[in-house]
Amino acid sequence: MTPWLTIIGIGEDGYGGLGTNARAALQQATMVFGGKRHLDFLPETVAAKRIAWPTPFSDVYPSLTALRGTDVVVLASGDPMHFGMGATLTRFVDRSEMRILPAPSSFSLAAAAMGWPVQHVQLLSVHGRPVETLFRSFTSGAKLLILSNDGGTPAQVAQMLVANGFGSARLTVLEHMGGAAERRVEGAAKGWLYPRGADLNVLAVDCGQAEPEARSYSILSGLPDEAYENDGQLTKRDVRAVTLARLGPRPGELLWDVGAGCGSIGIEWMRSDPSCRTIAVEANEQRQGVIERNARALGVPDLQLVRGEAPAALSGLAAPDAIFIGGGVTDDGVMDACWNALKPGGRLVANAVTLQSEAALIGWCGRFGGELTKLSVAQAQPLGSFDAWRSALPVVIYSVRKPVD
Template sequence: MAQWLTVIGIGEDGYGGLGANARDALARAGTVFGGKRHLDLLPAEVAAKRVAWPGPFSDAYPMLLALRGQPVVALASGDPMHFGMGATLTRYIERDEMLILPAPSSFSLGAAAMGWPIQDTQLLSVHGRPTETLFRAFAPGARLLILSNDGDTPAQVARMLSESGFQSAHLTVLEHMGGDSERRIEGVADAWNHARCADLNVLAVDCGIPASSSRSHSTLAGLPDEAFEHDGQLTKRDIRAVTLAHLGPLPGELLWDVGAGCGSIGIEWMRTHPACRALAVEANEKRQGLIVHNSRALGVPDLKLVRGEAPGALTGLAAPDAIFIGGGVSDDGVMQTCWKTLKPGGRLVANAVTIQSEMMLVRWRDTYGGELTKLNVSHAQPLGSFDTWRAVLPVTIYSVRKSG
């Protein structure tokens, strides 16, 4: 089918900032969809029927598809393919049926306003997303451009920076860039006292040098144990780093963290890449609360908590690319259910401390192949006026990839 839907990126400069292709598409269109703010930017000479996006936005898809084959325009902010609704529409409408005409994105305008090379700047969005995702991005010397959710976002981010040890971080709010109402507001995180900003804003953050007590962590596996609140059910740092190396997270993959404890494995899995996803399966109510707290504090609030005990709680969950079993290796049906549901080519990693659990992993290795690794870790601790090595319980790690 020929292109019938034109997605036009429009800036604060409105119709006057559009190119000839965009204006021609608007002139031909029978229907124009957009937010009220965007529709109000069009002059009277655009004769098409104007339809404001419904709420929720998902209701717009059948409305658009009902006009399939007719000339339709959808207006979007800036670049529709960068955190925009153009990327969402490609899931419902074939690419060869659409023409996408981007305008400069909010990030491009923000980078230009700040004089920051965009390739050296982290581009983030909390528009319709939990603000806690930003915790993962706070790092010494980092420069962040953040698409705000609303006018309260800058104050929220200032508080988060201060709580994380980045009290001296410099914030710049860029409102209505490219339009008549353009405005710039600046301040420091621990002294931020500005009133609510305009809802349409991009927040530029120069994290600078944090205090020595900052909560900045690497995205590499093996966060300090102190980074997690826990009740003792925690895969310790050295074991956790090796376990995640065996799991081998890749962008977009889904992990089941079975017997999640405080959620450390699933959280570190998701911290490796923004597209990594995880389900934390935990039966203990207190630990469920710890998982929610830790996931938010460490910048991965989208971690999904599954409340219940395996294997029953695993029924109906999306098939995973990788599974970690930290608790319940010897429980009836846990290993079997996990293995059956694991995608072909997926990885299963299970840790054992007891002899009985280790024997179970040995039997699985004999049946399905894979690798067994035993880790013995010791830490230097005081003994009188001297130091000695204190060994923690040895851990057996079983790792296997499911064939075709």
């Protein structure tokens, strides 16, 4: 199909910074969509009708697709395929129908301004996203380039860095890069007192050396138990690491954490990769609040909480790639509902401590196959003037993959 939609990346240098192909597309277009700032860059010689983004923004999709077959241009900031409009529009318009002409991205301009090789930097965005997602990137020596949500983002990030033991981190706010209004503001996270700046900015963070008591964790499973607020309903660290190894998170996959407790399994599933998703199902009202607080504190505020009791609460949820059942294996219908909802080829892992729940898992293993593992963990603890091993209750871990046929 001949492309009818052209997505043009435009920088702060405006129309003058566009290449020949981009200018030709604008001259040929019958309609141009974009933000008011971008539309104002265009000279009068561009005769196309100019349409600013509507509110709500989602209204633009049917308007665009209704114009299929006419010459339409969309103006977007920088590289439209990097946290940009182009990436969004590919969900509504087939790639064969569009042409994408990128400009240097904000990240490229920021890396050049800082003298940081892009391949050694984490590229992040909190534009329309919770700022807490940055937490998992706070590590000693890390360099971050962050697409801000607005002019208040730098102060928020500075506050987060200080609260988590990175007060010496260096922040650089890069505003309106490549344009006449370009500005740069620098300072340490601790004592950050700069007033709110321009909404259009990229924040560069050099995390530097963390303080000895900093909150900074590996993305691998098995976070310290003290990382979690809990009422005792917590899958302990060593068991958690083995459980997640059985679940085997992969980028883009969805986990159901059924009987989520304090949310530790679902949280560490999401920490393994930014594209991993979790639906945590929990009936206890107090634990629901704990899950939400733990998710925010550990950098995965997008975790989806379903307030209710399985199996009824599972109805209508998106089909999972993996399921963890931390509680409820003896409840009527829970295992059946989970197994039926699991995608073909998906993984189910369930843990048991009591004899009754262990017997239920043995029965399931007999029906559907899989593996049973009994894990016993002992910790060295004081006994008088000596030390002795104190064993926790053994945990039976059942893991099975659903057949593809």
